[in-house]
Amino acid sequence: MRTLTILGSTGSIGRQALEVVAAYHPEVRLGFLTTNANVELLAEQVERYRPYGVAICSEDAYQAFRERSRFEGPILCGAEGIAAAAAWEENDVVLSALVGFAGVAPTIAAIERGTAIALANKETLVVAGELITARAQERNVPLLAVDSEHSAVLQCIVGESPHTIERIILTASGGPFRSYSPEQLEQVTPADALRHPTWSMGAKITIDSATLMNKGFEVIEARWLFDVPPERIGVVIHPQSIVHSLVEFCDGSVKAQLGVPDMRLPIHYALTYPQRRPTALPRIDWEQLRSLDFEQPDTVRFPCLRLALDALASGGTAPASLNAANEVAVAAFLQRQIRFLDIARVVERTLATILPSPMTSLDALAELDRHARFEAQRIVRQLQQEG
């Protein structure tokens, strides 16, 4: 038996993880399930999957859950409750599927405990990749990405020596606006941006996919997960989302991992790695597949990708500022305070304001995060006035 705690069980990844565990992992015992505030779904999950305990971030939601649920296990509350669930001593694996900077602290709490991490929270590595991968290495903690792209890379390098990796090529669907003109991009609404052509995901990551910021984040993640310098990580647009990423080796050979776009496969793989175990997940239909298309990303129309690559090149705290500004900008776009192309403007102006400094500690990082958010919010208001 292995104990798995899911941070963010009511989100898109969390829900699919529960499905995968129920279908294919009879040896897994569920530790804690956590949610920000979706206690209705949490109550259903508790009934159905019978975890050891739960943690609820929002105080009000915690009270509501206590009143309506007959759940008899431990019920933790607040950010500390989430961190305690992450650091529970009986965890063997923690699936970190929280959204945004909020995922960083609990992920670190689990690493400090020496627990293996299945990492679906991109921001953890974007803002603190250098610190976190160093810490995970010190504690000999496996850090497995649950992203389809990084899972693809992981699958391609199984059995290969790390020093033979010449280049990592991350594929990007290009999002719903891949072929939009700059004029069309000015007009897109949150509803347009939330209609992703190939992947069904949460709102934040769907917007990040539409701006290509998500792909920039993934380059940063890949840099830390696989210890490959930024100039050896490329991005190629592949609209069908069948090829999930590729690795070029020092002899000129390339390996790719393919599959239908379905997050359950990378979640499952993170739980079986480096082994495999049968699933009934959908297969590629070779009789129907006609073509796999590729094109170069356009960082003029999609400046967020360039901003992310620049932040990675700047190093230090630049990616953390990038992430903070992006979280603020995406939220403002979803609330219709700014327009789609303003997301990149907010990020660019924030990065111009806050000069990068070396990454020293997680406390300094939290302070920087607050500062960058404050700046980004100021820029959002500026843009609204310019409007």
Add this chain to the structure above:
Amino acid sequence: MRTLTILGSTGSIGRQALEVVAAYHPEVRLGFLTTNANVELLAEQVERYRPYGVAICSEDAYQAFRERSRFEGPILCGAEGIAAAAAWEENDVVLSALVGFAGVAPTIAAIERGTAIALANKETLVVAGELITARAQERNVPLLAVDSEHSAVLQCIVGESPHTIERIILTASGGPFRSYSPEQLEQVTPADALRHPTWSMGAKITIDSATLMNKGFEVIEARWLFDVPPERIGVVIHPQSIVHSLVEFCDGSVKAQLGVPDMRLPIHYALTYPQRRPTALPRIDWEQLRSLDFEQPDTVRFPCLRLALDALASGGTAPASLNAANEVAVAAFLQRQIRFLDIARVVERTLATILPSPMTSLDALAELDRHARFEAQRIVRQLQQEG
């Protein structure tokens, strides 16, 4: 230092292997180089690559070489000479790059010595896969395919458990006549068939690629090399020859190996497996690559593929008869005795004449091979008379 003997050093694979060894394998010492009769090129190779010895199959060519060359190492002659070179006790690896049934005996001689085999001779596994893989396993001899397709499979399964392989999908360029109508296929000449769209290879294999018999052979090879039942091996047409083959695993994940069509890479990989070593071989140009296309093979227009799959399903000696008939038919086509579509007719009628029996010994196989060739030659004459 490792000693490498190349059976068929003057052929297409042999020449490229010498190039690869000179460029990337300073630790390799050349044992024997062998040729059927191309002593001019052999003399050049001896000058340039300085092997320990040579073996020449044709008696006349042997005499000619003795007279003109000042080579001071051992010079062996005849089929026995080739077999002796293969079985030389100082060999660490034997690259078997002979063409046709002639490659079987020396490959077995090397296996019996316990020498690792880099196998570019398809016919060895087509006619005697069952016997040979069993013998190689008994003697704990690695049998590494040098084909781009099987090398791709090998690269995809490095680090994976064999029992997790669900399906192997071999890619085929489709050859020069992929989009020809049956009427057009009736008219094609040897010169047309020798113009392969993506691969530069010897004459026999180029014709086999045009009929898709080559792909049928590769299915048979894959069946033995990877111990996967025939129904789990598929073929997909991929005209660009960039994806060299794919492996589907039990969880639904697929891995593919890609590269520019260049036999030097699989030759190099067979010499470094399971490691990799840097090369300056050409890379895929991701900025130029637009699409990877796929389609289903058409076994009505290309019956040789079906004949090969049927022979594999029949089992026993059927694939050996298939191969013998095909060698005769291809030679007759190259000599303009029969037409392109007659190749399949010769094979089909030969297989209808010689009923398959269990595979008992290599001696019985040689007898069967003679018998099938005799029948195939008779059918060639029949077709000429009908023609």
